Amino acid sequence: MQAHRFYATRDQINETTIELGVEESHHLSRVLRLQVGAIVFAFDGTGQEWECEVMASHKSASQLTIRRQLDEPVESPLRLTLAQALVKGDKFDLVVQKATELGVTRIIPLITAHCEIRQAGERSEQRLQRWQRISLEALKQCRRRHLVTITNPLPFPDLCNELNGQPALLLAEHGGGPMPTLPDSFPDSSRELTLIVGPEGGWSERELKIAASAGLSLVHLGPRILRTETAAITGISIAQYLYGDLSRV
Numbered sequence: 001m002q003a004h005r006f007y008a009t010r011d012q013i014n015e016t017t018i019e020l021g022v023e024e025s026h027h028l029s030r031v032l033r034l035q036v037g038a039i040v041f042a043f044d045g046t047g048q049e050w051e052c053e054v055m056a057s058h059k060s061a062s063q064l065t066i067r068r069q070l071d072e073p074v075e076s077p078l079r080l081t082l083a084q085a086l087v088k089g090d091k092f093d094l095v096v097q098k099a100t101e102l103g104v105t106r107i108i109p110l111i112t113a114h115c116e117i118r119q120a121g122e123r124s125e126q127r128l129q130r131w132q133r134i135s136l137e138a139l140k141q142c143r144r145r146h147l148v149t150i151t152n153p154l155p156f157p158d159l160c161n162e163l164n165g166q167p168a169l170l171l172a173e174h175g176g177g178p179m180p181t182l183p184d185s186f187p188d189s190s191r192e193l194t195l196i197v198g199p200e201g202g203w204s205e206r207e208l209k210i211a212a213s214a215g216l217s218l219v220h221l222g223p224r225i226l227r228t229e230t231a232a233i234t235g236i237s238i239a240q241y242l243y244g245d246l247s248r249v
Helices: 022-031 091-101 121-142 156-163 205-213 228-243
Strands: 005-007 017-019 039-043 049-056 063-070 079-085 106-111 168-171 192-197 217-220
Touching: 005 022, 005 121, 017 049, 039 063, 079 091, 079 228, 091 106, 091 121, 091 228, 106 121, 106 156, 156 205, 168 228, 192 228
Parallel strands: 005 039, 079 106, 079 192, 168 192, 168 217
Antiparallel strands: 017 063, 039 049, 049 063
């Protein structure tokens, strides 16, 4: 039987009950048509989740009674940031969805010399809201409990400045070593890593010089040229295998 999961903010949760917001209540009562007595799950986006029973099912305000708190680990020990070059269409949507499923903790949309779109005021805000919705739906599906942080688009040089020596891997078509052969000790003791994926057009010579000056480690994913969304999913999977929890599956 499918486990239905709902997101509730901290101000909607008390010791014994959870009051779902309008969107989640509508989904519970009108889309899933769950009735009083149904067993569901609710999480707060900060790591906590509860098994609940539906006590009231209304399109604007549904109420859950907490039965028990869940405590089995579902999050990766690796705090992985994906800095992904912006791409048109639904490719970035796919990256957001799959990165969430694979345990990424933060996604930085990256503005690069050869990326296909740029930040554009109101449209940028609409894209950000869409990505947040996509990530939340992926969280529900894959049983994660921490919301993924998705930032506003950031120029590549600014990212390099922000990293300031933190562990980071830049995926490149040429140069660097194969990612799967990196030493297991690469991430520091805080278990943090940033994975940087470029656009379909590749990195510019200037960007590669900036990356070298910032001390970024260049890596590749084998002899074939991968699409940017494929490279992101593959790179995340390898990072989670080397430093996260996929090796324990």
